[in-house]
Amino acid sequence: MSKKILVTDAKIENDELLLNTDLETEMTRLSATGQMLVDSDQFSFIYIVDHEEGYQYVTIPEAAWGAIQRGLQAGHEAFLTNAGGKLKLESFRGEMEYLIENITGNSNYGEEMVTKVEQVFTAPSA
Structure with missing residues (x-):
């Protein structure tokens, strides 16, 4: 069974985008896969990491x-x-940009997900 790691906070610090979690596992035990999914029911993006389990x-x-x-x-x-x-x-x-492009205007993700993504990621900057 796959475990979920919840991002509890996100910030930019020292020119890096930091996605913080309460996960107690050492990060060296995880490896990035470069793959992402969308959970439109929970209004979330999902990044897949590999673990020995x-x-x-x-x-x-x-x-x-x-x-x-x-x-x-x-x-x-x-x-x-x-x-x-x-x-x-x-x-x-690259994965985020691809997903944002695919979600924008695509009712297959659900109207509310599309609206939320468009408001955050495609709205003109003020």
Whole structure:
């Protein structure tokens, strides 16, 4: 069974996009897969990481999207972080851009998911 890792906070620090989690596992025990999914029922993006016990899903809820948008615009690398370290999320930017493009205007993701993604990621900057 796959475990879920919840992103509890996202911020930009030292030109890096940091996705923080309460996960107690050492980051060195995880490896980035460069693959992402969408959970439109929970309004989340999912980044897949590999662990010796199988895949784990990093759940990125809507509360983190604003920081992610700023990080994408600035071209920052993304990292999953906890008290014990950080893991570079390979291909995060490309995967996010691909998903955002596919979700925009696509009712297959559900009207509410489309609206939320468009408001955060495709709205003109003020």
